[in-house]
Amino acid sequence: MTETPMPLWEVFIRARTGLAHRHVGSVHAADAEMALQAARDTYTRRGEGLSIWVVPSTAITASDPADKDMLFEPTASKPYRHPTFYTVPDEVGHM
Amino acid sequence: MTTIAVAETALTLGLLRLADTALVHAQRLSEWCGHAPMLEEDLALANIALDLIGQARALYAYAAEVEGAGRSEDDLAYLRDAPQFRNVLMAELPKGDFAFTILRGFLLAAQARPFWQAASGSRDATLAAIAAKAEKEAAYHLRHTGEWVIRLGDGTAESRRRMLNALAALWPYTGELFETDAADRALIEEGILPDPAALRPHWDATVDRVFAEAGLVRPADVWMQSGGRSGRHTEHLGHLLAVMQHLQRAYPGATW
Helix, strand or coil: CCCCCCCEEEEEEECCCCCCCEEEEEEECCCHHHHHHHHHHHHCCCCCCCEEEEEEHHHCCCCCHHHHHHHHHHHHHCHHHCHHHCCCCHHHCCC | CCCCCCCCCHHHHHHHHHHHHHHHHHHHHHCCCCCCCCHHHHHHHHHHHHHHHHHHHHHHHHHHHHHCCCCCHHHHHHCCCHHHCCCCHHHHCCCCCHHHHHHHHHHHHHHHHHHHHHHCCCCCHHHHHHHHHHHHHHHHHHHHHHHHHHHHHCCCHHHHHHHHHHHHHHHHHCHHHHCCCHHHHHHHHCCCCCCCCCCHHHHHHHHHHHHHHHCCCCCCCCCCCCCHHHCCCCCHHHHHHHHHCHHHHHCCCCCC
16 A cells, blocks of 8 residues: 655744744644644744644745855845944944 | 452542543553654654653652552552553554544544543542643544544545544444443542533534545444443453553562
């Protein structure tokens, strides 16, 4: 008998109120409800979470690692985008 | 071999019945560790087992304190032999296949959840505190096993066949979940533990709701097995205890 593999789900956990959900890993589950339970059982065993999101892995569109030069290299030469690039005159005081 | 028996008052007996059911069920669940159909479920079953062991520990510790014979929770778990155990028979049945384990967990949790909920209002403050913690755990056990019952019952031809087999095998053990004897009635009258028979409508409603979604039908009235709560067990409990108690039996007092 051939078995259909269980779909994969990406798990995001929010550790505390005010923080953003953070990717922590993935689980296999037949559907969304079971994925939530699997995420709870797999990733919140040590009190890590207050809220869980699960997203079908197939719903995620990822950038191609081969494109990294094109996508990310050009920012390397633009240090003026960092606030620390600028010297704030003393007279300004606290901004 | 040292074998102890707890002096049974209504309260120590009531505590042992709850603790033994939790511990024996947990031991059966722990047999899945490393063998579950998938990693996520391996963790889920072990998590449930750990919740139940936590409940058992609190109940044994309290039973030992009430008995006042200087025994510990470990003594009660590891030094009593099968006739001294007071768990319901359903908990000790061999783990079976995944459908059997899930359905057993569901049937027990559907009883435990309203039971602990009611027991959290116990006049016994220690029991009320244990119940308040156990109720939240049982709520999750019920949700997890209930969702699986639906998916297996209404799943593939094979999952359904296995669920139907499990239902036929487990149903005769459901009657014992609602039994009361003189010791139970004494605790009920004192407001220490809830009346399981009075909570039966909750169990019925949960079972009916999940079975309807799972496409399962309650078996017709059948002969109900009984005896575990009085120490009359199936042949399976002795083997379970041999595994569970082996270390303390072979190396008395061993710790780490």
